[in-house]
Amino acid sequence: MITFNKCEIGYKSVLVRIPELNLSAGHIYALIGANGSGKSTLLNTIINKKSLLGGELFIDSKSHATFSAKELAQKIAYVESKFDGVEYLTVEQYISLGRAPYTDAFGRLGEDDIKAISDAITILSLNSFKDKYTLNLSDGERQLVAIARALAQATPIIILDEPTAFLDYGNRIKLIQTLTKIALQENKCIVFSSHDIELCLDSSIQILIVNQQDKNLELCASDITKKEILRIGFGI
Amino acid sequence: MIAKKRNLFLYFVFFLILIISIIGHLFSGQINISFSDYFDSIFNFDSENMNQLIAREFRIPRLTMALIAGAGLSISGMFMQTLFNNPLAGPYVLGINSGSSLFVAFTMMTGLSFFQTDFGIITSALIGALVFGFIILAFSLFVKSHISLLLIGLMLGSFTGAIISILQTFSSAQELKSFTIWTMGSLQHVQLSQLPIISIIFILGIGLSLFLIKPLNILVLGEKSSVILGLNIKTIRIATIGITALFAGIITAFCGPIAFVGLAVPNIVRSVFKTQSHGKLIVGNIFIGATFLVISDAIIQFLEQWIQLPINAFTSIIGAPLLILIVLKRLK
Structure with a gap:
């Protein structure tokens, strides 16, 4: 790879x-x-x-x-050590930005895009707070949301x-387990x-x-x- | 889904308010002009009829200019706020108004006009805006960070401010007065014959703005994340500055620099619609920006029988407390 x-x-x-x-x-x-x-x-x-x-x-x-x-954005997704959240940006909107390398000039989401977004939300079990604002999440939640955005990018x-730098011990373990699971199950x-x-x-x-x-x-x-x-x- | 319905409802409400304020504007002048006079002045013009003449030559151009200036300044303010990731940015942050002011100052106070036409001031302002727009575009090709670009814009502003001060010391009292009045802004100097060109440029600007929706939506994540999502930062920067210069340039040319609208309205829109989707924000800025300036100007028009208020002072008087209110509400 x-x-x-x-x-x-x-x-x-x-x-x-x-x-x-x-x-x-x-x-x-x-x-x-x-x-x-x-x-x-x-x-x-x-x-x-x-x-x-x-x-x-x-x-x-x-x-x-x-x-x-654009080609590289379809191959590699990147997650920064800390996503601080953006005012008025909801979790779902944020995750949908991961589809940017695939959408048209106006950023309209097609069927594939919507499916990729909902799959990413399901894989990371974010369904319960997809309508929340990214600014109002805990550090641990925000890191999961950032990973969901990378997953939606389908790279x-x-x-x-x-x-794991800004997470507590429990969240560190969970995050590493989640990443391991994604690597195996999604073949990344x-x-x-x-x-x-x-x-x-x-x-x-x-x-x-x-x-x-x-x-x-x-x-x-x-x-x-x-x-x-x-x-x-x-x-x- | 709830947010979607809420925003649709808000659009409807703000559209209604806009319509009401337009009607208010049409009937706020000293001379009462009826609906049928307005209608006839456009579709069935009789140049002998005084009321129709006023409607056609003064009221309608002034109203149209208020709509375009309010919407255009608000949209370009929003573009600058997203580009610089700073809620205090506005359409004039890059010194586009400084360019206009400088060229207008030259025209008015040295008698040395760049274009000897009937509307030398407008052409000077337009050329000034374009020249400074290009200067900042040229810088944006070499400058890496947005903050440096912001500083360059501010410095250009101070620099031209100094030159204008020097010009002022050499100018006559009459020249000084007419320049000061120009800097106060005015929606009244637009003529009917100029409306088509202004409208075409405005609509062109809106059309081009649609291509900024996607990149600006991504840009709220910061420059690094945007690049990794495939965004070409320089192209976006040039496009955003170019469109802002177009809006701010044409509006400043015809109305003078109008303060505060482009700073206050985008902040109001963001906190009312609670979204970072720039498509929705553009529509919100058109509605609320136009409404804001139409209401301001309607009040000025209504007060004209007693006092002549400059639009610049008035927008700041309404805008500043409004902005403070929003900031306080956000901090809670």
Whole structure:
């Protein structure tokens, strides 16, 4: 789904190197690394907000650089670490904005769009508050709503920047479970950055660590321990 | 569903209020003109009839201008508020009125007209608005963040304000007076023969605005999310500024800068209709914006037998308390 080939990622200097890596559909990946190790930069590179310093990145074996903004929006959905809500914007209206890459010039919703929106609402069980204003939700609810918006976008890839950062412990567990479920059931490739090492180890999430010493991104074996993660990623 | 019905009901109510205020405007003048005179003045004009002449030459152009200016300024204010994600933005935030003022000041106070025509002031104002519209468009191609663009607009305003002050020190008392009166705004100087061109530009602006509905709906999520949803920020920025310049430019050219409407009305509309769907907001701004200016001008027209009030002062007197009321209600 996402293929890296000799990628160098960073701003002026290289923060992360990815010699070779393939992230596939039906899997969920947690990106772990110290502050400033380039996690966000890597995610920004995948969503094409930031260009590569070197190497090549392929989405569905097509070079990343050749996608138009609209084409890319049909491949990758992105969820920011915090959605603050917008005054007078209802949950349903917000989720429907996820259909923007598919609707006509006036943004009118067709049958497919309406179905995608209602499916996203059902998958995340948001039916009871779809008419609420996004500003009046709790942080946990808002994060689920943002994920529903990404689901409505019907992309094979979903990228999330520290989706658990502003949640309490219970909501963190729920969110990670929800993401895992979506990756499996909807056959999506989900990549998220996180500091919740224990939570990621407890579930069937594959872990990517930015090696603190050589800056290489490593895909960890499924039996990796917390101790090793701390050593590779944080030098502890 | 409930929200949908509620909004339909609101549209109906505001449409009725608009019709009532239009009728009020037609009959608020010092000289009583009957319905049949109004009807005849359009469809069966008799230039010998004094009442029909007043209706045709003064009342109808003034009313039409109030409708267009109210609606146009409100829509462009809403565009700027969404583009800059700031409820305090308005149609003049980018300095389009500064451009008009500067060129009008030149025309009036140096005797140096850019176009020696009968309506030199209007052409100067229009050219000023267009020139400044293009300047800000040019900046918008290079500037990354919307906030910087906002600052550039404000600085252009201060800069032209300074030049106008300097011009004023060199001008005669009479020139100074006519410029000051222009800055107070007026709906009375529009002539019947100018209405077609104003109306065509207004309708063109509304037509173009329909293409902004989708991008602006997305833009409320912020620039980063919008880009990821496939939006080209620069194109949208240019289109939004261009349409705002068109509305604000033509209105300022014919009426002078009219304060507060473009700032207050979009805020009122958002809190009344409680939506971020810009299609609905455009309709709401047309209804409430037009109503706001028609009522204001009807009152001014009614008071004319005792006092001449400038439209600018009047819109601020009504608009400012209204806006404070809304802010207080929102904070609760």
